[in-house]
Amino acid sequence: MLRNLVDGGFPGPIYPVNPNAAQVCGLAAERELLRICREAGMRLVGPNCIGVVNTVTSLDASFLPRCPEPGRLGLMSQSGAVAVALLKRARKLGLGVSSFVSVGNKADVSGNDLLEYWEDDPATGVVAIYLESFGSPRRFGRIARRISAAGAPAPRRPMARRPTAAHLLACGRRGGPADRSARRA
Structure with a gap:
């Protein structure tokens, strides 16, 4: 798709998302986009998000x-x-x-x-x-x-009857895995 945009002559700016490359198809990648945002005094959400x-x-x-x-x-x-x-x-x-x-x-x-x-x-x-x-x-x-x-x-909902909900509730309870992890931090 990126190659189609470039080869097709798309007139707008294109910022490919690749955190490990400075350029993709000859275009500035994620690090360049972040640099532009920081210079403009704005924050960047993503990229690669909805x-x-x-x-x-x-x-x-x-x-x-x-x-x-x-x-x-x-x-x-x-x-x-x-x-x-x-x-x-x-x-x-x-x-x-x-x-x-x-x-x-x-x-x-x-x-x-x-x-x-x-x-x-x-x-x-x-x-x-x-x-x-x-x-x-x-x-x-x-x-x-x-x-x-x-x-x-x-939120209080009667969710603990389902195994997944019960697991999530157990993970978040005092003394559960999430609590122990937070204490170590």
Whole structure:
């Protein structure tokens, strides 16, 4: 597809996504895009993501098949496929979304950045994150403990009857794997 854009004479700027290459098909790649954003004083979400939604401001800059309903859930996913599944599940459970961010490659904006944003966001009462990697696990642990100590409300649903939900609840409980990981951080 990239070769078709280049060979076809597409007149706009093209920034291929490849975190390990300076150039792809003769075009500046991800690092160059990040440099341009930093010089302009702006942050970069992604690349290689499905976008950003903020239901409070009616912003839908995403490739989602359907904009989430407004609500109090702040949701971040590193995987686009997982994001779509989580948003679909949230809709089924009646959980509305304050904001959603798909971070993709996390060239700039990270899960830690979003946790800090949601910590101060009055429209967000619950945060859910799907990460495939941690850039700074200790920082993540500090932020997560701080947010958790603030007593953010958690949605209450009769989910523990299903094995997956029971596993997720066990992982997040005091003394569970997530809690032990946060204590080490």
